[in-house]
Structures are given as C-alpha cells and as structure tokens.
Amino acid sequence: MNTKKDIVKVAKPKLMRFMEEINSEAIDIEDEYEMNNISFSDCEIRTKTADKLKVDGVIFSKMDFKDIFLKSLELTDVRFENCDLSNADFSGAVIHRAEFINCKLMGLNLNEASLNHLTINQCNCKFILMNYVKMKNIIISDCIFESSYIQESKLDKVEFRNCNFKQSQLSGTSLSGVDLSDSEFEGAGFRAEDLKGAIVSATQAVDFSKIFGLKVKG
Template sequence: MGHKQKDKELKIETPRIPQNLSELIVEDIQSGDYFEMGVIQDAFLDNRTANKVCFDKVIFRHINFTGTSFHQLELTDVIFEKCDLSNVDFSNAIIHRAEFRNCKLVGIDLSHATIMNVLFNECMGNYATFRFAQLKQVIIQGSSFQSADFYTTKLKKIALHSTNINKSQFSGTKLEGIDLSDCEFNGLGVEVEDLKGCLISREQAYVFANLFGLVVKE
C-alpha cells in the first residue's frame, strides 16, 4: 500500500509500486496498449502517436518522450526520473499517484487533464500548459514553471514551494487558499477577482500593486 507524504499541511498519496520490478522493453506503442509492473529505462519513445495508452505501476528512467502525443493517456502509480517530456501532448490525461523527479517538461500539454496526488520535484516546466485541467493534491517544489499556462484551471489543495512561476497565466483560475509566498515572480497574468483568499508575501504585494496600477506609499 502507498504511504502518505507530508508537505507542511498538505498530504499526497505516493505511487504504489512494488519492489524489484523487472525491466520492460517497449519498442512500439499502439492505441489502447496497457503496460504494467516494470521499469522502462534508457530508451527513446519520442515522436510517437497513440490514444488511450495506460501505464500502471511503472518507473520511467532516462526516457526521451520529446514530441510524443498520447491523447487520453492514463498514468497510475508511476514515477518519471530524469525524463525529457518536452513538447509532449498529454492532453485529456488522467494522472493519479505519480512523481516527476528532475524531469524536463518544457512545453508539455496537460490541458483538460485530471491530475491528482502528483509531485513535481526539481522539474523544468517552462511554457507548460494546464488549460482547463483539474489539479488536486499536487505539490510543485524546487521547479521552474515560467510562462506556464494555468488559464481556467481548477486548483484544490495545491502546494508551491521554491518555484519560479514568473509570467505564468492564471486568468480565470481561482487562487483562494493557494500559497504563493514561496514562489518567485515579477509578474503574473491574473484577474483581481481570482486573487481573493490567495496567500502572498509582503514583497509580492508590491508586485501585484504594480500589476494593477496601484501606488504604494511608504
């Protein structure tokens, strides 16, 4: 069974992966394929196209997925370690109990995805797209998501720590209860009404004041 990972007050379920998994050799991936219980490592799975592929209890190590399109992908109990997922299309994916560790996620498309109990740790996710996605119980830490697109994204129980979100787009996304105080940014795309209940630092208050044309008197 999986265990709980504490992140201040937020708890997420970690992937439920057995020990001593054997290596999986994946040469071709077709729509509807199902892969489970194994380690896939040191491989190129780039520029592939398939629909409704499922990975269950799988560890990916040093995999290059660049330019791959897996629409309606299902990921359950998976770990990505030092993988390159630049410009992949995982739109409409369902991702549950997953970890992305030290991965390159530049330009990844997770629009309309359902993402629950997921950790992004030390990832490069600049220009990532989460439009119309649902994120619940997600931790992003030590990462860069500059110019990422969270337009009209549903966020619930999200923790952001030591992460650069400069120039990211949050318009139409309710930030109530989201703590941005440990994030780095000089500007965000955001509407005034979406900031209600958002937690920010004193320094960030000046950033928002400038965004909305306010003058703060010393």
C-alpha cells in the same frame, strides 16, 4: 532548501518491490496498449502517436518522450525520473498518484487533464500548458514555470514551493488558499479575483497591488 511543512498530503505512487526491468531497448506502443509493473530505463520509444494508453505501476528513468502524442492517456502509480517530455502532448490525460522528478517538461501539453496526488520536483516546466486542468492534492517544488499557461484551471489542495512563474499566465485560475509566498511571479498575468484569498509575502502584496493600479504609501 525547502523548509515548508507538508500542508498538502500527497500519496506516493504504489509501486511493487519487484518489477520487470527493461533496459536500453526499443519500445513500440500500440493503441489501447497497457503497461503494468515494469521499470523502464534508457529505452527508446519508437512510436510517436498512440490512443488509450494505460500505464499502471511503472517507473520511467532516463526516457525520451519528446514530441510524443498520447491521446486518452491514463497514468496510475507512475514515476518519471530524469526524463525528457518536452513538447509531448498529454492533453486530456488522467494522472493519479504520479511523480515527475528532475524532468524536462518544457512545452508539455496537459490541457484539460485531471491530476490527482501528483508531485513535480526540480523540473524545467517552461512553456508548459495546463489550461482547463483539474488539480487536486498537488505539490510542485523547486521548478521553473516561466512563460507557462495555467488558465481557467481548478486548484484544490495545491502547493507551490520555491518555483519560478515569471511571465506566466494564470488568469481565470483561483489561487484562494494557495501559498505563493516563496515563489516568483514577476510579470505574471492575473485577474484581481484570481488572487483573492491567496497567501502572499509582504513584498508580493506590494507588487501585486501595483499590477492592479494601487498605490501603496510607505
């Protein structure tokens, strides 16, 4: 159980109390399509490619987004619950006030995305691509990020809580001010300057020093 205090303040999605509910239906998405104030549950998305989709005030529950390509995607006030977004392509997306809860994000492409006020909780994010991403006001907790790529990204007010980043690549991403102390980074790739100013545990300090060829005397 996570006991870390909320150092980073993340705004939750602003969702209407009463929303249109769509359950167990097939959905077609067209270019420049807009979704507003809808709760989708267990629906099939037949479209695999769409451009300039805008989603505002929407809940997706038990939805399958595998392999979908959504170009120029805008998500505002959106919650994903128990959804599968494996190998989806959201590159270049603008995501503001969103939550991913208990989702499969394996291989999700978020390269060059802009993420603000985002919560990712209890998600499988293996092989996720988050290169050249702008991240601000983000809390990522109890997630698997093994073999992920978070390179050349900008982090501002970001927290990692009890996450697994084994064998991940984070080179070119400054972790200054980021608390890494209760997450795992075995085999992860960094540059020395990436870790400058990061908050680490005593054990991690020894492990990271070994990465850069330092010998610590006991």
